[in-house]
């Protein structure tokens with residue numbers, strides 16, 4: 068092989084590499100095609116309530132930053148469901164309901180381990196109200212959860228006893244909704260449990276990462292993403308949704 072021929076081979080290979088790079092970018096552009104919510108999609112806005120916002124009794128760091136993102140993407144949805152944590156005044160999930168216990172400790176209850184929280188989202192209080200700046204007039208359902216005094220419910224579908232249904236799965240089924248986009252607070256608790264139970268209900272599930280914020284107790288956000296991914300939940304950004 069002459070020097071010139073060898074050079075051509077090298078250039079040839081470089082050309083293939085270049086073509087692959089271009090094609091690779093093209094296929095990435097395909098992957099980045101926007102997801103368009105349809106009439107069978109619903110946006111689920113989890114627990115964007117005053118208690119979970121900065122200044123609230125169970126504030127999620129930067130929790131208020133999800134609000135403009137959620138308001139923006141909500142415009143792409145015909146169907147929107149909001150959830151509201153809605154506890155009795157001495158709810159079993161409150162540290163104050165257990166003598167000598169402090170918030171963020173874990174105890175064992177009849178249905179399993181329970182993280183104990185500061186008092187939050189008590190029925191009818193200002194703290195339980197959905198954030199004033201959430202602006203989604205077309206929202207069609209607000210589903211309340213955690214209203215049974217002795218059972219918590221992070222999930223918008225099934226309470227922490229893993230038996231008691233909230234009715235949301237049936238509602239979505241009757242409305243012929245097969246895909247949900249989950250947003251809100253907090254990533255590692257109510258968002259994750261809602262998303263995983265949505266998968267169990269047979270739905271296609273996206274979690275919109277930048278429309279959520281986590282509490283993150285001992286790596287709980289990373290663990291929640293592991294669990295969600297294992298359950299078949301897809302992680303997207305708000306920019307992936309067609310405006």
Ligand SMILES: [Zn+2]
Nearest residue numbers: 152160188213
């Ligand atoms: Zn709660």
